[in-house]
Amino acid sequence: MTISVSRPRFQGRVALVTGASRGIGLAVAERLVAEGARVCLTARSPEPLAEAVTLLGGAEHALAVAGKADDPAHQAEAVARTLEAFGRLDVLVNNTGINPVFGPVLDLDEQALRKVFEVNVLAALGWMRRARAAWMGGHGGAVVNMTAVAGLRPAEGIGAYGASKAALIHLTEQLGQELGPRIRVNSVAPAVVKTRFAAKLYEEREQEVAAGYSLGRLGTPEDIAGAVAYLASDDAAWVTGQTLTVDGGLIASGGGV
Numbered sequence: 001m002t003i004s005v006s007r008p009r010f011q012g013r014v015a016l017v018t019g020a021s022r023g024i025g026l027a028v029a030e031r032l033v034a035e036g037a038r039v040c041l042t043a044r045s046p047e048p049l050a051e052a053v054t055l056l057g058g059a060e061h062a063l064a065v066a067g068k069a070d071d072p073a074h075q076a077e078a079v080a081r082t083l084e085a086f087g088r089l090d091v092l093v094n095n096t097g098i099n100p101v102f103g104p105v106l107d108l109d110e111q112a113l114r115k116v117f118e119v120n121v122l123a124a125l126g127w128m129r130r131a132r133a134a135w136m137g138g139h140g141g142a143v144v145n146m147t148a149v150a151g152l153r154p155a156e157g158i159g160a161y162g163a164s165k166a167a168l169i170h171l172t173e174q175l176g177q178e179l180g181p182r183i184r185v186n187s188v189a190p191a192v193v194k195t196r197f198a199a200k201l202y203e204e205r206e207q208e209v210a211a212g213y214s215l216g217r218l219g220t221p222e223d224i225a226g227a228v229a230y231l232a233s234d235d236a237a238w239v240t241g242q243t244l245t246v247d248g249g250l251i252a253s254g255g256g257v
Contacts, residue, residue, distance in 0.1 A: 008035050008036030009035045009036070009229070009233040009234065009235065010032050010035045010036045010037035010090075010091070010229075010232075010233065011035075011036030011037075012036065013036070013037050013038075013088070013090040013091060014037065014038050014039070014040070014082060014086040014087070014088045014089055014090050014091070015029075015032050015037050015038075015039045015040070015089075015090065015091035015092070015093060015232070016039070016040040016042070016078060016079065016082050016089060016091070016092050016093070016127075016131070017029045017032070017039055017040070017041055017042070017093040017095055018042045018043075018069050018093065018094055018095050018096040018123075018127060019042070019043055019069065019095040019096035019097065019146075020039075020041035020042060020043060020049075020052060020093075020095060021041065021043035021045065021048035021049045021051075021052050022043075022048060022052070022195075022196065023193075023195035023196060023197055023221055024095055024146065024190070024193060024195060024197075024221045024224050024225070025041070025043070025093070025095040025096075026041075026052055026055075026221070027220075027221030027222050027224065027225040028093055028095060028221075028224070028225045028228045028229070029041055029052065029056060029062065030055070030056065030225065031222070031225040031226065031228070031229045032091070032229060032232070033056050033057065033061050033062065035229060035233075037090075037091070038060075038061055038062065038063075038085075038086045039056065039061070039062050039063070040062070040063045040064075040065060040078060040081065040082040040085070040086070041053065041056075041062060041063070041064050041065070042064075042065050042066070042067065042069065042074070042078050042096075043064075043066065043096075044066065044067070044068060044069075045066060046064070046066040049064035049065075049066055050064060052064065063081060063082065063085045063086070065077060065078040065081055065082075069096035069119055069123045069127075070118045070119045070122065070123035070126070072126055075123075075126050075127055075130050076130060079127075079130045079131060079134045080134070083134060083135065088135055088139070089131055089134060089135040089136065089141065090135075090136075090139075090140075090141050090142065091141060091142050091143075091144070091232045092127060092128065092131045092136075092141065092142075092143045092144070093143075093144045093146070093228060093232070094123075094124040094127055094128070094143065094144070094145045094146060094168075095146045096119060096120075096123060096124075096146075097119065097120050097146060097148075097161075097164075097165075097197075098115065098116060098119045098120065099116070099158060099160075099161040099197075100112055100115065100116070101113070101116065101160055101161075102157045102158065102200075103157060104159070105159040105160050105163070108160055112160075113160050116160050116161060116164050117164050117167070120161070120164035120165065120167075120168060121164050121167045121168050121171065124145055124168055124171070125171065128143055128175060128179075128185070131143070132179065132183060136182065136183045137182065137183070139182075140182040140183060141182070141183050141184075142183070142184045142185075142186075142231065142232045142233075142236075143175070143179075143183065143184070143185045143186070144186055144187065144188060144228050144231045144232050145168050145171070145172050145185070145186070145187040145188075146187065146188060146190075146224075146228075147165045147168050147169045147172070147187040147188065147189040147243060148161070148162065148165040148189055148190060148191075149189050149190065149191045149245060149247050149250065149251060150162035150165055151163075151164075151165025151166040151167075151168065151169050151189060152166070152169070152189060152243075152245070152251070153251070165189070168187065169187060169189070169243050172185050172186060172187040172241060172242075172243060173241045173242075173243075174241075175241075176240040176241025176242070177241055180240055180241075184231075184236070184237075184239065184240040185240055185241060186231040186236065186239060186240060186241070186242050186243070186244065187242075187243045187244070188224060188227045188228055188231065188243070188244050188246055189243050189244065189245045189246065189247070190219055190223075190224050190246050190247065191213070191218075191219060191246070191247035191248060191250045191251075192209060192218050192219065193218065193219035193220065193221060193223070193224060194206075194218050194219065194220055194221075195221060202218060206218060212250060212253065213247070213248035213249055213250050213253065214248060214249025214250070214252060214253045215248040215249050216248075217248065218248070219246065219247075219248055223246060224246055227244050227246045230244075231244060
């Protein structure tokens with residue numbers, strides 16, 4: 001995809017994007033680099049991360065640090081290496097999320113439930129804590145958390161995931177208040193986006209699922225990347241503690257998640 005922008009909103013700025021080897025995270029990184037940013041990408045596997053760095057133009061534009069998003073040591077390493085390589089950290093995008101369980105919440109394995117909240121909520125908090133301590137607390141910055149429309153209303157089969165995203169939405173509001181005025185904290189809540197992560201929600205029945213959306217289609221990673229770029233940029237300088245729903249009109253049309 002060729003991205004055309006009228007002005008480089010992130011020229012001279014540095015971003016850290018978690019879960020960025022593919023899908024929404026990679027699309028966000030592409031958008032930020034296209035608008036002038038240098039980025040640190042994180043994900044679990046080194047090989048896809050290396051491919052992503054190459055896609056983004058190499059070491060001049062991007063750095064990869066592999067590890068588990070909920071590992072404090074990995075978080076500390078990624079933030080430290082970002083500062084070492086690029087000298088600052090202006091934007092944090094908490095994109096990593098997991099949904100390893102499906103079914104009624106009360107029937108789910110307790111350990112799996114704990115893992116969902118550890119990765120989707122506590123890890124995001126850890127990344128924000130480290131970004132503030134390393135740079136943003138003294139220089140300012142913007143955080144964008146990736147939530148979901150499942151965090152706004154009940155969703156069959158993915159209630160645990162939705163509950164974790166609801167917690168992250170509240171955390172976004174809380175930290176938007178606590179970290180102002182230096183640090184803005186917002187979130188984006190997508191509906192179903194055509195990624196490998198969400199494939200089970202639409203594969204082999206995409207037209208049927210898309211029929212519930214006012215815009216008649218499912219989302220793309222680029223749709224979400226544009227919303228993230230807005231919230232991370234100075235165009236949203238007077239926006240904090242907010243969740244931007246990007247759902248193709250699903251909620252407005254009364255459709256289910």
